[in-house]
Amino acid sequence: MMKTVGPGPRAEETPEPLLSVRNLCVTYRTDSGSVPALDQLSFDLHAGETLSIVGESGSGKSAASLAMMGLLPPNAVVEGSVRFRGRELLDLSDKKLREVRGKRIAMVFQDALAALNPMMTVGAQLAEAVSVHDSSASRAALRERAVELLDLVGIPSPRSRSDQYPHELSGGMRQRVMIASGIANEPDILIADEPTTALDVTVQAQILDVLMRIQDRTKSAILLITHDLGVVAGLADRVLVLYCGRKMEEAPVEPLFYEPAHPYTRGLLAALPRIDRGTRRLAQIAGQPPSPGERPGGCPFQTRCPHADERCDVIPRPVRVGENHTAACVHAHEIERVTP
Amino acid sequence: MTAPALTVEGLVAEYTTGRRGWGAQTLQAVSGVDLVIPQGTTLGLVGETGCGKSTLGRCLVRLIDPAEGRVKLFDTDITSARRRDLAAVRRRVQFVFQDPYASLNPKLTVHAALAEPLRIHGLHRGREGARVKELLELVGLDPRHGHRHPHQFSGGQRQRIGIARALAVEPEVLILDEPVSALDVSVQAGVINLLADLQEELRLTYLFIAHDLAVVRQISDQVAVMYLGRIVEQGPADTIFTQPRHPYTQALLSAVPVPDPRIQRARRRIVLDGDLPSPLSPPSGCRFRTRCWKAQDVCAHTAPELSEQGGSLVTACHFPAPPAQPTAQNQHKEVTAP
Numbered sequence: 001m002m003k004t005v006g007p008g009p010r011a012e013e014t015p016e017p018l019l020s021v022r023n024l025c026v027t028y029r030t031d032s033g034s035v036p037a038l039d040q041l042s043f044d045l046h047a048g049e050t051l052s053i054v055g056e057s058g059s060g061k062s063a064a065s066l067a068m069m070g071l072l073p074p075n076a077v078v079e080g081s082v083r084f085r086g087r088e089l090l091d092l093s094d095k096k097l098r099e100v101r102g103k104r105i106a107m108v109f110q111d112a113l114a115a116l117n118p119m120m121t122v123g124a125q126l127a128e129a130v131s132v133h134d135s136s137a138s139r140a141a142l143r144e145r146a147v148e149l150l151d152l153v154g155i156p157s158p159r160s161r162s163d164q165y166p167h168e169l170s171g172g173m174r175q176r177v178m179i180a181s182g183i184a185n186e187p188d189i190l191i192a193d194e195p196t197t198a199l200d201v202t203v204q205a206q207i208l209d210v211l212m213r214i215q216d217r218t219k220s221a222i223l224l225i226t227h228d229l230g231v232v233a234g235l236a237d238r239v240l241v242l243y244c245g246r247k248m249e250e251a252p253v254e255p256l257f258y259e260p261a262h263p264y265t266r267g268l269l270a271a272l273p274r275i276d277r278g279t280r281r282l283a284q285i286a287g288q289p290p291s292p293g294e295r296p297g298g299c300p301f302q303t304r305c306p307h308a309d310e311r312c313d314v315i316p317r318p319v320r321v322g323e324n325h326t327a328a329c330v331h332a333h334e335i336e337r338v339t340p
Numbered sequence: 341m342t343a344p345a346l347t348v349e350g351l352v353a354e355y356t357t358g359r360r361g362w363g364a365q366t367l368q369a370v371s372g373v374d375l376v377i378p379q380g381t382t383l384g385l386v387g388e389t390g391c392g393k394s395t396l397g398r399c400l401v402r403l404i405d406p407a408e409g410r411v412k413l414f415d416t417d418i419t420s421a422r423r424r425d426l427a428a429v430r431r432r433v434q435f436v437f438q439d440p441y442a443s444l445n446p447k448l449t450v451h452a453a454l455a456e457p458l459r460i461h462g463l464h465r466g467r468e469g470a471r472v473k474e475l476l477e478l479v480g481l482d483p484r485h486g487h488r489h490p491h492q493f494s495g496g497q498r499q500r501i502g503i504a505r506a507l508a509v510e511p512e513v514l515i516l517d518e519p520v521s522a523l524d525v526s527v528q529a530g531v532i533n534l535l536a537d538l539q540e541e542l543r544l545t546y547l548f549i550a551h552d553l554a555v556v557r558q559i560s561d562q563v564a565v566m567y568l569g570r571i572v573e574q575g576p577a578d579t580i581f582t583q584p585r586h587p588y589t590q591a592l593l594s595a596v597p598v599p600d601p602r603i604q605r606a607r608r609r610i611v612l613d614g615d616l617p618s619p620l621s622p623p624s625g626c627r628f629r630t631r632c633w634k635a636q637d638v639c640a641h642t643a644p645e646l647s648e649q650g651g652s653l654v655t656a657c658h659f660p661a662p663p664a665q666p667t668a669q670n671q672h673k674e675v676t677a678p
């Protein structure tokens with residue numbers, strides 16, 4: 001029998017989630033009409049865990065994180081609910097939100113050069129990040145804290161580095177400074193939006209190591225937003241797969257990779273070239289992702305899905321396919337689930 | 341043996357930084373590279389940002405004039421070709437860039453963009469329209485969409501247009517500089533498969549420049565690994581990926597995440613310390629020695645030459661890993677450069 005669960009697929013878990021997102025919708029108003037970016041996203045994030053949101057361009061993964069942080073541009077309409085320790089964030093005034101943002105929930109962006117202030121030394125920026133939330137600290141204490149943070153993220157000779165400007169640092173170093181700034185106030189949640197996408201693989205390995213070390217130390221929950229399934233395989237405890245603004249599948253990391261239930265997840269995994277395998281013909285996903293204005297009604301993946309039929313014209317509800325594992329597909333129980 | 345389609349000998353490429361006379365410095369982006377690509381095969385050229393792989397690609401069609409060395413297309417010397425002869429050479433060697441949106445003229449319809457090279461080279465006179473339709477079909481696009489502009493296509497479709505434009509003049513060699521890096525996984529696979537099909541159908545020779553090693557393994561027959569302007573290791577793709585001997589290749593491969601949680605979490609990774617040294621003042625001797633955990637005195641004095649390791653693998657290292665050592669994939673000790 002098919003059993004469907006509502007928007008809260010982890011309802012069976014007892015501990016209160018740190019972050020609880022329900023029916024989050026983001027729509028951009030533009031001159032040529034409204035463009036949906038995120039549609040009815042619900043999930044929970046628990047203390048200390050790493051949840052990965054995976055998706056391709058236009059899947060809405062960045063819109064989700066920006067909405068939670070109240071960082072979307074004014075033409076974005078946000079609906080739904082984002083509760084942090086039971087407190088609704090979407091209703092908070094800017095002033096109140098600022099107390100949460102950067103202190104309890106911090107963010108690491110992809111492009112460190114754009115996110116860092118080019119006119120301030122990295123030490124001064126880190127000191128600022130601390131002093132915004134702790135005005136009592138003395139200048140000397142702030143300076144020490146900045147050096148300590150740089151050391152924590154593995155920057156060699158942190159004292160002299162703290163007097164340098166962002167342009168004097170390499171890309172990997174700048175990303176470490178971003179992480180240092182994110183963890184400056186020991187947040188409960190660190191949102192990392194494509195933290196290694198602009199970096200070379202050897203530098204990516206260094207940065208991912210830093211993130212894992214930091215998490216061991218601070219016990220922060222990490223919301224890792226990425227398109228790279230290799231990074232997800234190495235770091236995530238649980239995974240959310242988005243496509244065209246909708247959640248396709250949610251599962252703990254191993255079931256997601258070894259028993260994916262949604263045709264989109266299966267297609268993605270089969271299309272990946274892998275460094276540990278020789279040449280084989282890659283499985284292609286037919287067609288192209290629809291542009292936001294051209295998304296079909298019902299399941300957004302139906303235009304490319306090998307299993308699509310008339311039942312897909314209705315927006316599919318998440319179907320429970322395993323423990324803490326749901327797939328938004330009416331065919332989820334019919335598809336043979338073997339590792340792609 | 342198939343004839344080499346492209347032969348590169350002792351290639352050196354330099355840039356001058358700063359203003360002449362005002363602290364101008366010479367940056368050597370490519371420092372003596374030799375390559376041979378047999379016809380109908382793919383050489384994957386990998387390396388991280390700033391290793392010189394794109395500069396090398398551009399030298400091959402003289403978008404950049406090399407400072408030293410020779411490039412040969414079959415028997416034609418490209419490096420000494422005069423201006424007029426160069427046009428003929430460039431018809432035979434075409435380029436596909438990473439970002440087709442930047443390399444396609446936004447004001448031209450796809451039809452016009454594909455007909456332009458035909459006109460320039462005087463090909464298919466009088467039947468350009470038919471040829472454009474053929475080209476669109478060849479790369480898996482709807483021939484009825486020729487009247488559209490680049491912005492009306494998705495990223496994957498635009499890259500197919502970029503490939504069609506390169507193929508319009510019936511080249512023998514394609515230089516593909518990060519051709520799928522900007523594409524999402526679900527469309528990337530289609531473009532990779534297309535490139536493989538086209539190679540077989542048209543007997544094309546590829547130089548495939550990329551930083552994504554999984555993609556390179558998928559498409560390449562041979563792989564060359566570059567570090568700071570030099571090739572440090574080169575050989576058959578399978579050998580490079582399963583039995584690399586150069587410490588840099590080993591570190592590079594071990595850093596690539598595998599999309600499989602159990603395998604990825606069990607892998608021992610070699611995490612390199614530090615950053616790439618400035619190419620303005622590369623380290624003496626072996627350029628990798630500042631980040632290498634095996635470095636000894638000799639590495640600072642003598643630059644290692646590429647030497648035969650058996651099985652057509654060549655490695656430039658004074659202390660290459662012994663051949664018996666298993667792959668970098670799964671069984672490496674965790675080592676961190678001092």
